[in-house]
Amino acid sequence: MLQNKALMSVVITSMLLTAPTQAQQNKFDEYKKQQKAKYERFADDYIQRYEAFKAQLIEKWGVAELSSATEYVAYSDDNNVKVIADFENDTIEVSIHEDALNALSKEEQNEAVKTAIESTLNLSAPEANKFNPEFAILESQASKKYDTTTLTHRKTSAPTLLNALGIKNDVELQESIAGAKEVPAGQQADIVTQRTKSRLAEQIAEVKQFAAREDVPEQKKEQAEKTALMLTADLNEVSAAKIDATVKNTKSYKIQLHRARYDKATNYLDAVYQQAERWQVAQDTLLAVIETESHFNPMAKSHIPAYGLMQIVPATAGADVNNKVFSKEKKPTPEELFNGERNIEFGSAYFNILMTRYLKEVEDPTSRMYCAIAAYNTGIGNLSRAFNNGERGRMAAIKQINQMTPEQVMRVIKSKTHTETQRYLDKVLSSKAYFAQHI
Structure with missing residues (x-):
C-alpha cells in the first residue's frame, strides 16, 4: 500500500510539474504568434503610411524622390x-x-x-x-x-x-x-x-x-x-x-559646391580619430567605409533599413554591437544612429568585432582586412560560404583563407560573393588608399 501511495505520489508530482511546463510552452507559443502578427501589422502599417506619403509627392511632382544613403x-x-x-x-x-x-x-x-x-x-x-x-x-x-x-x-x-x-x-x-x-x-x-x-x-x-x-x-x-x-x-x-x-x-x-574630396570628412575627423584609437581600426579604413556607405551624409538612409554615416543596420550590426560591447539586449534606434559621433562609434565597434572576434583566427592581417571589409557589407555568414563551397562554417572558411595569399583571398571575394560586395570591396580599398595619403 505504501509502495502504491509512493508511486501515486510520484505520478501526481510528475503531472503537476508537467502541466505548468506545457502551459508555459503554450503561452510562449501564443506570445510568439502574437508578436509575429504584431510585427506584420506594424510593417504593413509602415508600408501603407509610406505609400500614402509617396502618393502625395507623385501627384505634385510626377515622381516621389526620397532620401537615400547619399x-x-x-x-x-x-x-x-x-x-x-x-x-x-x-x-x-x-x-x-x-x-x-x-x-x-x-x-x-x-x-x-x-x-x-x-x-x-x-x-x-x-x-x-x-x-x-x-x-x-x-x-x-x-x-x-x-x-x-x-x-x-x-x-x-x-x-x-x-x-x-x-x-x-x-x-x-x-x-x-x-x-x-x-x-x-x-x-x-x-x-x-x-x-x-x-x-x-x-x-x-x-x-x-x-x-x-x-x-x-x-x-x-x-x-x-x-x-x-x-x-x-x-x-x-x-x-x-x-x-x-x-x-x-x-x-x-x-x-x-566645389569642395575638395577630403573636405567632406572635415566634420568627422575628430570622431574618427577617437574611435580609431579606441577600437584599433585604421583611420583611413573608417573614413573609406564612411565615404563608400554615405559620402559623409549624416542623414543617410536605405531601405534595408540602415541609418547614418556608416549605414548601421539595427537588426544586425547594431544589435551585435549593443550585445557584445554595451551588454544591451536591444537594437539601436534610428534617432541614435543619425547622431554622427554615435554612428561612427557603432561602425568602428562593429568593424572591431569583425576583426577581433569573427575573423580573429585569420593569420594574415591583409587577408583579415579584406575579409572584414567584405563582411561589413555582406555578413560573416555569406563571406564564409564564399570560401567554403557555399556551405556554412566560419572555421572551415578560415582554414581555407589561411592557406591563401591575400591576393588569392581577394580573388575569391571578387568571384564568389554578391556583385554588390565585389564592388564594395573595390570602392573601400580605393577610398582607403586616398585617405591614407591625406590624413
Missing part, C-alpha cells in the same frame, strides 16, 4: 518646394513648383532659393530626423507624433546639414546661391527620370542582397522581400512623360 531630400509643408542635398556629387538642387516665380527678378529668385535651403537644411541631424515627414514615418518611430512646423531661419547650436555640406555661415550660403544655375525644364525632366530609375535600381539590389544574408532575422528577410517588390513596382511606374509634364510647372536651380 542624398537628403526634403519638401516644404505644402510639397511645393523640393530640396535635394547630394553628398556624393556635392550639389544642392532646389525645385519650386510655383508659376509666380516667372515674375520674380533674379535677386528675388535667389532669395526664394535661399529661403528654401534654410528651411530644410539649416537643421541639425536630430532636428531633420524629427521634422522631415519622410523620416517621421520610419518604422521605429511609428507611434510618435511629430510637429511638422516649417523651420525657416531656425537657430540651432548643433552642426547643421548645411555645415555637413561645408557651408559654415550665411555669407558662404549667399556666395553659393549666387553661383546657382537654372536648369532648363526639358533637361531637368531627363535628369529626374534617369536618377530616379538609377536610385531605385540601386536600392532594389541592396535590399535583395540584404535579404540573402545569413545573419538577417527571418522577419527582416520577409520585410526586405516586400520592400524589394515595392521598390520594383515604383521603378516600373516611373513615367518620363508624367515627370516632363510636372517639371514644366517648376523652376529648378542647381548649386555646385
Whole structure:
C-alpha cells in the first residue's frame, strides 16, 4: 500500500510539474504568434503610411524622390518646394513648383532659393530626423507624433546639414546661391527620370542582397522581400512623360559646391580619430567605409533599413554591437544612429568585432582586412560560404583563407560573393588608399 501511495505520489508530482511546463510552452507559443502578427501589422502599417506619403509627392511632382544613403531630400509643408542635398556629387538642387516665380527678378529668385535651403537644411541631424515627414514615418518611430512646423531661419547650436555640406555661415550660403544655375525644364525632366530609375535600381539590389544574408532575422528577410517588390513596382511606374509634364510647372536651380574630396570628412575627423584609437581600426579604413556607405551624409538612409554615416543596420550590426560591447539586449534606434559621433562609434565597434572576434583566427592581417571589409557589407555568414563551397562554417572558411595569399583571398571575394560586395570591396580599398595619403 505504501509502495502504491509512493508511486501515486510520484505520478501526481510528475503531472503537476508537467502541466505548468506545457502551459508555459503554450503561452510562449501564443506570445510568439502574437508578436509575429504584431510585427506584420506594424510593417504593413509602415508600408501603407509610406505609400500614402509617396502618393502625395507623385501627384505634385510626377515622381516621389526620397532620401537615400547619399542624398537628403526634403519638401516644404505644402510639397511645393523640393530640396535635394547630394553628398556624393556635392550639389544642392532646389525645385519650386510655383508659376509666380516667372515674375520674380533674379535677386528675388535667389532669395526664394535661399529661403528654401534654410528651411530644410539649416537643421541639425536630430532636428531633420524629427521634422522631415519622410523620416517621421520610419518604422521605429511609428507611434510618435511629430510637429511638422516649417523651420525657416531656425537657430540651432548643433552642426547643421548645411555645415555637413561645408557651408559654415550665411555669407558662404549667399556666395553659393549666387553661383546657382537654372536648369532648363526639358533637361531637368531627363535628369529626374534617369536618377530616379538609377536610385531605385540601386536600392532594389541592396535590399535583395540584404535579404540573402545569413545573419538577417527571418522577419527582416520577409520585410526586405516586400520592400524589394515595392521598390520594383515604383521603378516600373516611373513615367518620363508624367515627370516632363510636372517639371514644366517648376523652376529648378542647381548649386555646385566645389569642395575638395577630403573636405567632406572635415566634420568627422575628430570622431574618427577617437574611435580609431579606441577600437584599433585604421583611420583611413573608417573614413573609406564612411565615404563608400554615405559620402559623409549624416542623414543617410536605405531601405534595408540602415541609418547614418556608416549605414548601421539595427537588426544586425547594431544589435551585435549593443550585445557584445554595451551588454544591451536591444537594437539601436534610428534617432541614435543619425547622431554622427554615435554612428561612427557603432561602425568602428562593429568593424572591431569583425576583426577581433569573427575573423580573429585569420593569420594574415591583409587577408583579415579584406575579409572584414567584405563582411561589413555582406555578413560573416555569406563571406564564409564564399570560401567554403557555399556551405556554412566560419572555421572551415578560415582554414581555407589561411592557406591563401591575400591576393588569392581577394580573388575569391571578387568571384564568389554578391556583385554588390565585389564592388564594395573595390570602392573601400580605393577610398582607403586616398585617405591614407591625406590624413
